Amino acid sequence: MNFEFQKLSLSHAMTASVDALVVLWPGHVLPDAKAVEPVSRLLAQAIAHGDFELKAGAVLSLYSQPGMATRHVVVSCSADNQPGQIRSAMQAAWGAVKASKIKRLGVHVVGDVSAQGLQMALSTLADASYSYTTTLSKPKARTLKNVRISASHDSAELRQAVVHAQALVAGVELAKEWANRPANHATPTHLAQAAKTIASGRNFKCEVLGPKEVAKLGMGAFMAVAQGAAEPLRFIVMRYNGGAASQAPVVLVGKGITFDTGGISIKPAPEMDEMKYDMGGAASVLGVFKALGELKPKINVVGLIPATENMPDGLAVKPGDVVTSMSGQTIEILNTDAEGRLVLCDALTYAERFKPQAVIDIATLTGACVIALGAVRSGLFSSDDTLASQLQQAGEYSGDVCWRMPLDDDYAEGLKSRFADVANVAGRAAGSVTAAKFLQRFTKSFAWAHLDIAGTAWRSGAAKGATGRPVALLLQYLLSNAQAPGVQKNAALPKVADQSVQKVKSKARAVKQS
Known part of the structure; x- marks a missing residue:
């Protein structure tokens, strides 16, 4: 599995060419019902109607909406963007998209995220999508090959965390x-x-x-x-x-x-x-x-x-x-x-x-x-x-x-x-x-x-x-x-x-x- 980090806004993350996009949304950030990009508008509507709670692991699945380049978008609440909460959010998000044969996945973190949180998101995703195949005659191999994770800010620590996560996942999976x-x-x-x-x-x-x-x-x-x-x-x-x-x-x-x-x-x-x-x-x-x-x-x-x-x-x-x-x-x-x-x-x-x-x-x-x-x-x-x-x-x-x-x-x-x-x-x-x-x-x-x-x-x-x-x-x-x-x-x-x-x-x- 290959990891890539980019500095992107949410609106730009939705224009990327991926099979599905996971948006990790912190609980303290209220979506704008009048925003240009569709995720914020739809999320605000879901919250207003009581269909989405801003608590860790809550999931809202969106499909083929206008203004989104990818068919599958999953919003998962990451509460305070602490590593444990990010882990819960990623586990829930993967549960919502794993039935689709996804080869390229985008993950966008809304708000501030630490290097520790970024590393946790990627290692959790790898763990959830892992598949053993060696001694199976007809193995169901992992389809997910590439993950692009993005955030609205950039730093050497975040980029190093992605490098660390890449090596960690290789070691854990071996x-x-x-x-x-x-x-x-x-x-x-x-x-x-x-x-x-x-x-x-x-x-x-x-x-x-x-x-x-x-x-x-x-x-x-x-x-x-x-x-x-x-x-x-x-x-x-x-x-x-x-x-x-x-x-x-x-x-x-x-x-x-x-x-x-x-x-x-x-x-x-x-x-x-x-x-x-x-x-x-x-x-x-x-x-x-x-x-x-x-x-x-x-x-x-x-x-x-x-x-x-x-x-x-x-x-x-x-x-x-x-x-x-x-x-x-x-x-x-x-x-x-x-x-x-x-x-x-x-x-x-x-x-x-x-x-x-x-x-x-x-x-x-x-x-x-x-x-x-x-x-x-x-x-x-x-x-x-x-x-x-x-x-x-x-x-x-x-x-x-x-x-x-x-x-x-x-x-x-x-x-x-x-x-x-x-x-x-x-x-x-x-x-x-x-x-x-x-x-x-x-x-x-x-x-x-x-x-x-x-x-x-x-x-x-x-x-x-x-x-x-x-x-x-x-x-x-x-x-x-x-x-x-x-x-x-x-x-x-x-x-x-x-x-x-x-x-x-x-x-x-x-x-x-x-």
């Missing part, structure tokens, strides 16, 4: 693509091939390690998870070197369990198909690197993806087995369905070699986080207050929100083991916190944050599909951290409206303790 693919179309080998393709451009490097290299590194926890799978593991190391060689990188670690049966601690059958989404963290890392390739910011970023299936064959690790991690710490595996933390802990140890300024791991880790936060906010755990604050602010700015959870040392009591340095699970209580406490043991040499995206990486039910989260949060954090030209700072950002919770309980059953 993350959706790989998370949505069935597990037989998204094996560890497939992910490694995708990473190499993304990292084929300038400033990129990609190295893929197989079972022999991983064994040589001493990644006993990662290998334990993989030993029951016929598909060979892959440890993917991606590097984006846009900054000075002396600049310490940010390391992103994405959990890449391409299918999670639970292993010997096998999951219940209902909703197990959704465990193809257990590589949502890995997909988000791929998405971020895709966006970095388009934006080319002057920063250094490393992406680590430990990728494997978790299967229950005769070679699979058993409850009670003790393995040695790359850090040298021994782990008693009490539950083989708590495998995500096992692959992550070795990747976190590997991250030390990059002498990072920060390490962020992203994982569909616990059903407990789904129960705690639902499908609205990702769980954020961090040992560093500054890093946690930056991630929270980036989430609020991008609309990809998170919520900081506790890391009190008392939560680690349940991880004690008589037979190893640590157990991989504690009790049911505070399961997302105890999982984070397990990971924290492997992060003592750097600033670290953990994003539990078990509730936010995909939707269940009739709208089943990957969300592409938290690509937007991570990209905003990286760009703000780099102080890239034109990127908005995170301080004092307005909050963005929450997303609705979908199928929280069924998702929690499927995710369990992975």
